[in-house]
Structures are given as structure tokens and as C-alpha cells.
Amino acid sequence: MVETLEWGPFGVKALTTDGRVFLADQAVIAVPLGVLKAGRIRFVPELPEAKQEALHRLGLTDAVKLFFLFDGPVFPPGIVELYVPGHSPDEWWSSAAGHGVNFEILTALATGPRARELLALPEEEALKSALQTLRQALGRPDLTPRRARLAHWQDDPYTLGAYSKASVGASQARRILAQPVGNRLFFAGEHTASNAWAATVHGAYASGRRAAREVLQARALTYPTPRSETLRPALPLGA
Known part of the structure; x- marks a missing residue:
């Protein structure tokens, strides 16, 4: 299980609880909202303040x-x-x-x-x-x-809660959570889907396709010409 995610100009480095290290150019973070809210993954540097506030505002359904x-x-x-x-x-x-x-x-x-x-x-x-x-x-x-x-999902260490819910003042939280960070971190999951599709399997699926398109677009801008076969792929985190 990933416990630390370092990101920056060098790319992305994921460190797991059993000591393994994975390197990539980009990472797709698709872990459930409960895991993100609980801080089970440490981001280095931290996520932008707007994204942290969105995580705080968006709730979990009982x-x-x-x-x-x-x-x-x-x-x-x-x-x-x-x-x-x-x-x-x-x-x-x-x-x-x-x-x-x-x-x-x-x-x-x-x-x-x-x-x-x-x-x-x-x-x-x-x-x-x-x-x-x-x-x-x-x-x-x-x-x-x-x-x-x-x-139920409350005590499952891989979910730590059910699907997302937007309370008063959180109408834009899902949109903010869906936004990429530095062309390195990309986000998917039902909690990043539009409010009409949030909290559904369809929304999670659609968000994954959206994140994949964003990764491809970022790579096209960063690497406009073919690179060698040693080019590191994007790293998917979560299910």
C-alpha cells in the first residue's frame, strides 16, 4: 500500500508500506475519498491548499x-x-x-x-x-x-467510508479534486466526478477515462517527439 507520494519536476516516486519504491512520470490517484481524507497517503510536497480544503469540505455518506x-x-x-x-x-x-x-x-x-x-x-x-x-x-x-x-465500508482500511456527499458549501469540491496538479498528479474516483454522476460506479468509470485523457494530453505536451523505450509510464494508485 502506498504511504508516501513524492512529486515534482523529476516525476513521481511512490513509497509503499513494505519498503518498495515505484518511479513514474505521472500518477493517477484513484483511492477512495475516505483514504484521502484520513491522510493515509502523504504527499511531498503537500497538495495545493484549494485541494486540501475541498477534501475537508466533501463528506462521506453513512x-x-x-x-x-x-x-x-x-x-x-x-x-x-x-x-x-x-x-x-x-x-x-x-x-x-x-x-x-x-x-x-x-x-x-x-x-x-x-x-x-x-x-x-x-x-x-x-x-x-x-x-x-x-x-x-x-x-x-x-x-x-x-x-x-x-x-459496510467504515472500517475497511482500503476505503475508510462509503461514497462521497456534498454538504452546504461543497458544490465545487468535486471539480477541484478532479483537477491535475503540476502535470504530475491526476485524480479519479466517484468523488471527482461531476455532481450529477458522483457517488456512482458510472461516475467512477467516467472519471477514470477523463484522468487517462488528461495524462495523455500532458505527455503529448511534455514529450512532443517519441522518446526511447525507457520512458516511464504513468503510475495508477488505487482501484
Whole structure:
């Protein structure tokens, strides 16, 4: 895992926690917002003040997913999503039944206050709470999954939180985070996508394509004629 990223006229040097060193002309930083906000990667020199302020202003969404595996169909035919009006505006269900199989996997996504409520409970109690919502919505009090799991991103060292959210005063934060630094550092990830695409897989994908174009444009300006095969490539950091 990269812990220090040195950059300047010489290019980019990444130092990892296990002592390895990687050299490149440019680097694409695509680690999640939570990792950047926590300062898990030390930039030498530090990132510009405007980018640091954008990192401070942009927040992380409270989110949790709960997965339930059932031995048979649960949702009525043709129904793939469920929202329970009046119960919780921050929880909805989606189905992944697949083709040619009898089992069905339901995923409950909770955000905001509902997510915080579930995360405050032991995993077993959180799963029971979500399952009770489903039982009431479908009128099936005996509905029981074969297996159930809870997943969140708060404690994962490679994410340290879910997707980004823009609070009051942070409408330009994603645009600032997306801007390259010194034609050496380029940034990707859902937190650098436009506000309309932020917090989505599509936004993360689009931001990666945008960062790749920026790297190619920078290299074309820096190296207008072909160089030898020893030219160092751009270094991608993150997934």
C-alpha cells in the first residue's frame, strides 16, 4: 500500500508500506475519498491548499448493505425492487434472482439515519431489524433466509467510508479534486466526478477515462517527439 507520494519536476516516486519504491512520470490517484481524507497517503510536497480544503469540505455518506439468501423466490414475478413507504425513507431492497436457479438474493441498502441506526447494532440484530421490515412489507412473517450478511465500508482500511456527499458549501469540491496538479498528479474516483454522476460506479468509470485523457494530453505536451523505450509510464494508485 502506498504511504508516501513524492512529486515534482523529476516525476513521481511512490513509497509503499513494505519498503518498495515505484518511479513514474505521472500518477493517477484513484483511492477512495475516505483514504484521502484520513491522510493515509502523504504527499511531498503537500497538495495545493484549494485541494486540501475541498477534501475537508466533501463528506462521506453513512451507508450499509445487508444481503439475504433465500432458497426460493421472494418478490412477486416482475418485481426487482421494493420501497416501503412510511417505514424508512433511507432503505430499499433489490433482487438478484439470476437465471436457471431457484434461490434469490435480496440486498437492502440503508443510508443516512437508518444506516447509523443499523450500524449501532450488533450485526445479528441489524439483520433481524432489516428482515422484519421485509416481512411486514410482504406480509410474510415466516420469511427466513438461509444466510445473511452485513457489509459496510467504515472500517475497511482500503476505503475508510462509503461514497462521497456534498454538504452546504461543497458544490465545487468535486471539480477541484478532479483537477491535475503540476502535470504530475491526476485524480479519479466517484468523488471527482461531476455532481450529477458522483457517488456512482458510472461516475467512477467516467472519471477514470477523463484522468487517462488528461495524462495523455500532458505527455503529448511534455514529450512532443517519441522518446526511447525507457520512458516511464504513468503510475495508477488505487482501484
